[in-house]
Amino acid sequence: METLQKEINGFKSQDIMDTVGAIQSNPDIAKFKFRARNKWISGGHNRSSIQGFYGGCVEDTTRTNPFVFDNSEPPILLGNNEGANAVEFILHGLAGCMTTTMMLHAAANGISVDHVESSLEGDLDVQGFLGLDKTVRNGYQNINVTFKIEGDLTEEEREQLIAFTRQSPVFDIVTNKVPVNISVQ
Amino acid sequence: METLQKEINGFKSQDIMDTVGAIQSNPDIAKFKFRARNKWISGGHNRSSIQGFYGGCVEDTTRTNPFVFDNSEPPILLGNNEGANAVEFILHGLAGCMTTTMMLHAAANGISVDHVESSLEGDLDVQGFLGLDKTVRNGYQNINVTFKIEGDLTEEEREQLIAFTRQSPVFDIVTNKVPVNISVQ
Secondary structure (H helix, E strand, O other): OOOOOOEEOOEEHHHHHHHHHHHHHOHHHHEEEEEEEEEEEEOOEEEEEEOOOEEOOEEOOOOOOOEEEEEOOOHHHOOOOOOOOHHHHHHHHHHHHHHHHHHHHHHHOOOOOOEEEEEEEEEEEHHHHOOOOOOOOOOOOEEEEEEEEEOOOOHHHHHHHHHHHOOOHHHHHHHOOOOEEEEEO | OOOOOOEEOOEEHHHHHHHHHHHHHOHHHHEEEEEEEEEEEEOOEEEEEEOOOEEOOEEOOOOOOOEEEEEOOOHHHOOOOOOOOHHHHHHHHHHHHHHHHHHHHHHHOOOOOOEEEEEEEEEEEHHHHOOOOOOOOOOOOEEEEEEEEEOOOOHHHHHHHHHHHOOOHHHHHHHOOOOEEEEEO
């Protein structure tokens, strides 16, 4: 008798199939609203709280405590290292999203992976953000992502794994334009 | 006698002037390389480590310990809430960067602010990322940012503060395109 809950890359195959089936029968389940609240503390130091979100047609209640993260700056950027800085958090989100997307699609396609690591580096010239040179953009000029992937994998599977990372939501957010609406309460 | 170190919004005015002066005399000081390393744990759970970066023409050594953050997913997205998810970290980075940019430029322009809060919400349809509907984008369809700003401020100053947030590096990263190069080790 086969194991009822086959697991691959830490995902239960049945869970993936159930999620896809549920969305196909009611696409509204796929509509999520993610949220963060942030409060300025002093200088370049501020703090976000992340807890509730909307998804699967309901407000999520599974998180009993909020996730709390501090943005800060190192001394050279006039802070005291109370936290990573905001552009570093973008690299964290990008790494994590590309990795999760790779592993989920790998699981859905029956590709078992043993180990994945990535290192990311982004070039940023603060002349843009400080308004000192209008020809310099404010954000990253480019980001380099290097993956190290281990497992019993064919060359074709390795190429598929890298292709999966391009389906990542954060990869889309970073490489394409997202409209951001700003309002004041 | 005036205070030698005038502070505004938690920034020392002299520090801002010194930084701008140093960059103007040597623009290479403004070139930063920020980094993150990430390791997959299982399923949608992975962990990033952020410590060193290059800036001011040197490798930074002020952080004695790395900042460590977990990406994970809630149960509805096949995880166990071991951390916020990657797209929520993007909201955290966006909130923090817009706030820091506002407060730094406010300080440089002599605008003193008492209190800033923001709430962010992003719409994301997971049909895109799951490959179930090719007409749906993978990342956020849009992000709404609402600021609450308190202080003895004129209407013009309030408008300036909001305009400053658009100079934020993460605002640029999210609203414009950043090239991301992927390689395999």
